[in-house]
Amino acid sequence: MKPLLEVRNITKRFGGLTAVDNMDMKIFPGEVVGLLGDNGAGKSTLIKVISGVYRANKGKIFFAGKETRIDNPMHALKIGIETIYQDLALAENLNVYSNIFLGREKLKRFLGLIKILDHDYMLAESRKVLDQLEIEVPSLKKQIRTLSGGQRQAVAISRSIYWDAKLLIMDEPTAALGVVEQKNVLNLIKTLSSQDIPVLIISHQLHDVFSVASRLVIMRRGKKIAERMTKETTTDEIVGLIVGSIPGDYHDVNTDTAKGSDVNRRHFASKSGKNHRPKQNQG
Amino acid sequence: MMDKADFREILVILVKRWILIFLAIELVFFAVFGTNYLSLRNLQNILLTSTVVLLLATGQTFVIITGGIDLSVGFMVGFSGVICAKVMVSLQAAGISQSVAVSSGIAVALILGLLPGLINGLLVARLRVPPFIATFGMYGIAYGFAEIISNNVPIHNLPTLVSSIGHGYLIYWLPEKAFTFFKIPENLTRLELQNLVPIVPNVTVIAFIFVAIFAFILAKTRFGQHTYAIGGSVDAAERAGINVKRHLIKVYMISSFFASLAGVCYVLMFITGRAPAGSARLLDAVVAVVIGGASLYGGTGSIGGTIIGVLIIGVLQIGLVNLGVPTYNLYIAVGCILILAVLVDQFLPKLVHGKD
């Protein structure tokens, strides 16, 4: 099976600091992948490169098999890469449906001449997508600032779904939420996964990641140091890999990524029941 | 229990519209205590004196909603006024017909008036200069250039057409006799001239048209929506794909356009081009926008609110004159209303949510 998203040799520098160092990663359709690592490991930078906020200094991005350049956020959105940041990037002073349609507002013609906002359409469509995801928000006309953390998260997710996200990236989705709301968001993620939409999650809440992600990618100091199938590892091992008390699988970027392809092979063995042998230059 | 909840609801609705109620109270107060306050002439007087502030405040509304501020409009009025007057005078001296001279003066002033806005926008959006500083810099620069162009002396001797537009009205009505547009009816006796009722100054019509257009843009179009979005969260706007830099530049150009328009109206009303014109109106404009519901942190505000804010100040100003009260009390009053406005806006959400 072909990966939906593949990044190869991605490097991003800021002045003298190398935030992401020759990073490789694949995401397959329907997966939930957890991107883990300590602060400063480069996770946020990597997803900002994928979502177009930053441009990589080196490396390539492949989407649906084709090499793609992602130069700005709009670009990423057009391809179908939707990102939900830690601060949600919602405009507090606008209401729910305005936020869902932010930047892509639906217009209608006034007196046949001037294009104005089509509030009714946006309201109705937003209601539809919220219902589809079984999210409870009493009034879509209220300003976002009156909503709880979980509701805002839900609005942000609905926004991505409405715009036909092909890949959803989430940065610390459960960080500021209460227990019940955390569960709701995690269920939402599972729903997305069942609809074949891959999700890439960054989170420090290992427990949450373990409950939704099927595969884990661990970064340290800008490099990928390990990959594990969730079922085949423990939180202790992951913590060890993150902080460095357990050595990673990749000591040097140029060594064989055999272990990596091993992980992929076994992953798809479990999925399709057959023993696929990945091609050598796919690594 | 039902009554309490209802009462609360009514209270909330009232407080939300407090500026309208305040304006109404003001009008009633002056109608009772003043002389002929609600006469057509006096009301039109209010509109006329408020024109410059209204235009400045409209442009400023856009800027304040994005979380910025435009101090340069204080001297932009003089800047564009001086340019307008100078062009008119020069063309007239060159023998060109009045209508061409006047329209050229206006056109040149409006077009050149976009330039400071462009610079403001570039400074704020591309060079990340804080709006306060960028526009203050422009404020000084505009004043300097205005004085240079006018040689430090007010410009007079404008074409007579200016005065007929500036002091003219849309409609002239002689009860039961005549009804004309733009021109005073011909061949009137002195008695008839005295009874002539002028309705709606030309200058007000001009201002109103532009204010209405941009009120529509702010409230109904995508451009307006994005303006609010940027004020709410620049990050959210950027990540939603909005080109924030370009939008901000446009917003500052709108502000300086309205300031130039105010300058043109000043020239029409006072038949002179002066560099320091309108500098006192800058803070009135900001005050009006804030009274109208905007927050200096951005994200809220509306042209409707701004208009009411302008009227509150205008009604007060003319009202005090009408009562014979010294004008310094105006400053005190406006200062107090301003602070009151902010306090109300702050305690309003608590009032509303106390209900929930």
Place this chain on the structure above:
Amino acid sequence: MHKKRDRKILSHVARNWALLFLICLLILFSILGKNFFGLRNFSNIVLAATTLLLLATGETFVIISGGIDLSIGFVMGFVCVVSAVVMRDLHAAGLPQVISITTGCSVGILLGLIPGLINGILIAKLRVPPFIATLGMWGIANGLAWRFSEGFPIAFLPPRVRDIGMAYIAYFSPKTGLSFFSRPVLTERADIWNLMKIIPIPVLVIAILLVIFAFVLAKTKFGQHTYAIGGSVDAAERAGINVSRHLIKTYTISAFFASCAGALLVFKINMGVHTQYTSSYELFAIAAVVIGGASLMGGKGNIWGTIIGVLLIGTLNNGLMLMGLPIFYRYIAVGCILIVAVLIDQFFPELVYKE
């Protein structure tokens, strides 16, 4: 690496750019202007800058705390008028000049603190944004000043006022030698012209105030807390600083300096007069503070920088005047310098936390 060293040099230049620019201006005007270079003119510059110096010093505290005070220009006018009125009335009542003058100043300055207190309460306790609170106070102070003066300058002040305003610490004349505080009596016109006047009294007073408050800002806990609040109100609160009380004190300091400027004005011009609308004192004060290195976000700036900013503006004023250029050019000049100041801050982010 050459690039790094160049960058370091450039950084040093940027750090002190205002001072360097001032020196360049001094040189430029000395060449282009008449009588620019000389003790007499330099004293003129400093004397003329005294008002702005006071206003800007108070403003420095406010801006470092992350706020802004727009009311200072009109508070100054208010105090000027009130002090003059008290002085005039007490003098007319027959009280000795010493009493009428000191009472006038004290009453004026004390009353002038009230707007500062109100500003502080509005901003700290009622969470009114500083821009608005001080804007409101701006209008109120102006209105009150106008009210007390009825629009006319207050005259008939005690005669000693004028003497103090024009007095210097020391005088030197070839004929009479060095004398302190009292102006030597000279009859020859040539001698009067050649009389060297050293340090006007007002400047002495201001210098003392500046030194005290610069010390407060740089070395005391109060100063430290001011910077802290400017950096992050949250952090300051959680560190146990009583932010509300501190802010009230800060705005009172600003009003104090504005009041001193107002009282000083009485001595300078021998009149009580309210501030004109177009004076833009507050904006020049803010400009001076920002040029001196402060950031409108707060947390940055110092008195020394403010002094340089004020001298820069004052030199520009004076130089332009001596060159025969109309005064309004200074608006253009100050506007440009202000923008340059901010741009420099942006291109050299390593200067962010300079002391």
